[in-house]
Amino acid sequence: MPYDSTSIVLRHIGKVFANARGQVTALTDINISIGDGEFFSIVGPSGCGKTTLLRILAGLDTATNGTVTIKVTTDDRPINSMVFQEQSIFPWLTVIDNVAYGLKLRGISKKERYQIAEKYIRMIGLTKFAKAYPHQLSGGMKQRVSVARAFANDPEILLMDEPFGALDEQNRILLQQELLRIWDVSKKTTIFITHSIDEALCLSDRILIMTAHPGTVKSIVKVDLPRPRDIASIRTTMRYNELFQSIWLTLREEVLKVKDRECAEN
Numbered sequence: 613m614p615y616d617s618t619s620i621v622l623r624h625i626g627k628v629f630a631n632a633r634g635q636v637t638a639l640t641d642i643n644i645s646i647g648d649g650e651f652f653s654i655v656g657p658s659g660c661g662k663t664t665l666l667r668i669l670a671g672l673d674t675a676t677n678g679t680v681t682i683k684v685t686t687d688d689r690p691i692n693s694m695v696f697q698e699q700s701i702f703p704w705l706t707v708i709d710n711v712a713y714g715l716k717l718r719g720i721s722k723k724e725r726y727q728i729a730e731k732y733i734r735m736i737g738l739t740k741f742a743k744a745y746p747h748q749l750s751g752g753m754k755q756r757v758s759v760a761r762a763f764a765n766d767p768e769i770l771l772m773d774e775p776f777g778a779l780d781e782q783n784r785i786l787l788q789q790e791l792l793r794i795w796d797v798s799k800k801t802t803i804f805i806t807h808s809i810d811e812a813l814c815l816s817d818r819i820l821i822m823t824a825h826p827g828t829v830k831s832i833v834k835v836d837l838p839r840p841r842d843i844a845s846i847r848t849t850m851r852y853n854e855l856f857q858s859i860w861l862t863l864r865e866e867v868l869k870v871k872d873r874e875c876a877e878n
């Protein structure tokens with residue numbers, strides 16, 4: 613691994629949900645080490661357990677088996693911040709107060725938290741909207757606020773569950789480029805779920821391809837595309853196309869398994 617140290621270690625992670633119809637094994641024997649400052653994406657067929665894995669990393673759910681170790685460098689910052697697909701900013705707070713929200717919870721003075729929030733609002737290009745309320749913003753702008761808030765919290769790790777999934781293509785590309793830029797500066801360990809091979813390739817250092825349900829590691833692909841990356845031009849390279857093809861062929865087997873199962877059930 614090209615990283616000086618490891619940020620996250622997952623060992624033998626398994627998850628079984630119990631529901632009225634019995635038990636559902638969502639994850640089985642997941643073993644991964646993620647480097648400090650790595651951008652690590654997760655792709656896999658629908659229902660393979662991506663969100664479950666992220667929720668376990670966020671401490672929102674617990675694994676039935678195995679251990680999760682997250683390196684903590686200092687005790688005055690949160691372990692993680694999460695960005696969801698749906699906009700999750702508070703409608704009653706202005707942009708700057710949304711971005712500064714986590715800092716306020718940590719007791720950071722108003723002056724300091726506004727300075728930090730302003731820095732990230734500048735990075736996402738919303739300086740003119742710092743005093744605006746969410747209802748005055750477009751969907752893409754609100755999602756930018758969520759991203760800025762997550763970075764402003766300065767967590768040990770950043771967890772993103774299809775954060776751009778609901779955006780139109782133009783806004784998605786703009787935000788992907790902004791995310792790359794902020795990540796390049798902050799080098800924050802980031803775990804990013806996506807359904808898009810293209811998005812995973814443009815952003816990541818490595819991509820975990822999960823098997824069909826119950827989810828486990830099918831393979832991990834190293835994305836050896838140079839950084840800093842320009843999303844429009846990286847897609848035109850031969851290496852991008854080779855990687856895309858190879859990931860799709862691996863993923864396709866798992867997606868077809870899901871389809872075959874659905875056909876057998878009907």
Ligand SMILES: Nc1ncnc2c1ncn2[C@@H]1O[C@H](COP(=O)(O)OP(=O)(O)OP(=O)(O)O)[C@@H](O)[C@H]1O
Nearest residue numbers: 629631636638657658659660661662663664665825
């Ligand atoms: N709270 C729960 N109770 C019971 N089963 C659950 C629960 N949460 C998830 N599951 C099941 O666990 C499996 C994995 O779900 P999960 O949402 O993690 O998959 P996913 O890969 O994120 O799916 P998608 O790509 O469609 O968002 C699915 O079979 C799902 O039905």
